[in-house]
Amino acid sequence: MKLKDLGEFNFINRINRTIKLSGQVIKGIGDDAAVLKYTKDKYLLFTTDMLVEGKHFHKCDKAGLVGAKALSCNVSDIAAMGGVPKFAVCSVGFPGSLDLKYADELYGGIKKIAQRFEVDLVGGDTVGSGKIVINIALIGEVEKENLTLRSGAKENDVIFVTGNIGGSIKLRHLNFTPRLKEARFLVKNFKVNSMIDVSDALLADLGHILKESNKGAAIFEKTIPVSKYATGFDSAVRDGEDFELVFTLSERYADRLEDTWPFRTRLSKIGRVLNGREGFSLVKKSGKSEKIKPAGFTHF
C-alpha cells in the first residue's frame, strides 16, 4: 500500500494511535499546537511546519515571502490556541549552488516576521538539499484561562470567521498576516469555546472542530466572506492556506463581540454549532441545505 492511498489524515491517526504520552502533556498531536505543563499560570505551546519547494512554494516566488510564510504559519498555529509565540528554531535545506542573495532574502523574511511578532530566533540547522526545504518549530505560551482547543465547541455556539476566504493561491498564501492580535483580543475579552486556523480549508478546519467537539453545525453560504480572488464559492471553502481564524462562542457574547471588534480585519458570523447527530450542513443561497463531507488540502 502506498501513502497516498491511505491519505494524510488516516496516516497521522495511524501514527498517533500508538503514541503513549507522559503526564506532562496536556494535549499532544491533534490540535494547532501541543500543550505542555509549564508554570503555575501558563502552559507551553509547541508547533512545527515544513515547507517544500514545488509543493508549498515555487523557486520563482520571492524568497522573502517564502521565509515570512514559514514563520507566519507557525505563529498562526500559536494564535489559534489563544497563545503568544516566543522562541523559534529554523532548519533550512539548500542546494549549494543556490545564490547567496536568495538565502539572505529568505532569512530576511523570517527575521521580519520574528521581529514583528516578537519571536526570538534561537537556533537552527542548515543542510544541503536538492530542493529548498524550510522547517520552523515554534514555542509559545498561553495563560491557562486563555487556552482554546478545537474540542470545546458547544451546542448553539455561534461560528465566526475572520477575514476573507478562498483564492489564497493567488499570492495571499505567501503574504498573509497571522491573526495573532485578533486571537489575543478574543481570548482576553471573551470566552471562546473552540478555535482553529484555516490551513486545510474552511470546511475541513471547521470539520476538525466539529469532530473533536462531537458536534454538528449549519453554515450559511450567504454569510461566508468569499475573497474577490476566489474563483467561486465551492473552491473558496475547499481551498487551503487562508490562515484566518474560525472560532465559536456562546450566543450571548456574539453581539457584544461584533459591537466591540476593534480591527479592520473583517469578522463574519457564518453559522451555528448543532448537536452531533444533526451533522454538518451548508445552507445554500437558494435555501436548500446540503450535507458536507469535510474535505480540504491533503498533502499526498
Added chain:
Amino acid sequence: MKLKDLGEFNFINRINRTIKLSGQVIKGIGDDAAVLKYTKDKYLLFTTDMLVEGKHFHKCDKAGLVGAKALSCNVSDIAAMGGVPKFAVCSVGFPGSLDLKYADELYGGIKKIAQRFEVDLVGGDTVGSGKIVINIALIGEVEKENLTLRSGAKENDVIFVTGNIGGSIKLRHLNFTPRLKEARFLVKNFKVNSMIDVSDALLADLGHILKESNKGAAIFEKTIPVSKYATGFDSAVRDGEDFELVFTLSERYADRLEDTWPFRTRLSKIGRVLNGREGFSLVKKSGKSEKIKPAGFTHF
C-alpha cells in the same frame, strides 16, 4: 556568489550577526541547543536537526534506523548541554508513492528512541516531497547548575572524549546511542567546564569549544580512540557524525572521573586546554607537533 562558496559556518555567522534577541534568551545560535529562561531552578533547551535523503541517509538504509537517527541526534545535542530531553515535534516530507511500510518503520524508529529516552512525541507535520526529509525539534530542560556550554573551557583543563572516533559512515552514523546517561553522570558528579557532541568531526567540534572559549589545546595522537571502522587516523578525526561527547574539566577532577566512570562506554583523556595564544596542535606518535586548522563535515 553561491552558498557553497561562502560555506556553511560563514553563512550561519552571517545570519546570526543580524539577529537581536530578547532578555529571555540565555544563549541563542552557536551551541548544541538554545538556552532559554524557564523556572527558578531550570533552563529550557531547544534544538532542531534536519535529515535529507541522499545527504544524511539513503533510500536503501533501513527506515527504522533513519527515524532513530533523526531523534537521536537531537537527544545528543540536549545531552551535550548537560540536560534531559522532554518534548519533540517531528515533520516529515514523503513522496506520496512511498510504501506505507517504509513510513511506518521510520516512525517506529522515532518512537523507539522516544520511549528509550522518555521523550514525548507531541506533534508534527506531514507533507508531500520528492525526496524524504525529516526534521525533529526537541525541547529539553537542565538544572541551572548543570548547564554546560561550549564556551567554558579553562586553561589546563583535561580534554576527554567518550567512545571511539571515526568510521561512522559504516553504519554507526545511523545506529548510535546518544550519550545521555554519560552526560548526566558527568554534570551531576563533576564540574564540567565545556562540552559538545561530535557531529561535525572531533577536530572541528573541539575547535568549536576552543573558539568559543578563546583557548588553545594540545591533543595527542596516541591517546585518541580511533574506531576499528575508521580508514585511518586522519579521516577518523576529520569525519563527522560520531555523536560522542568531547568535554573538558579541571585536572584535579580528571583522575577521580577515570576511577569512578561506571559505563562500558570508553573514556579517553586526549589532551589539554592551553592559553589561546598557543593555538590548537596535534602531537603525532613520532613526537612531532602540527598545527590544526579545524575542519570537518560541511553541508554545502
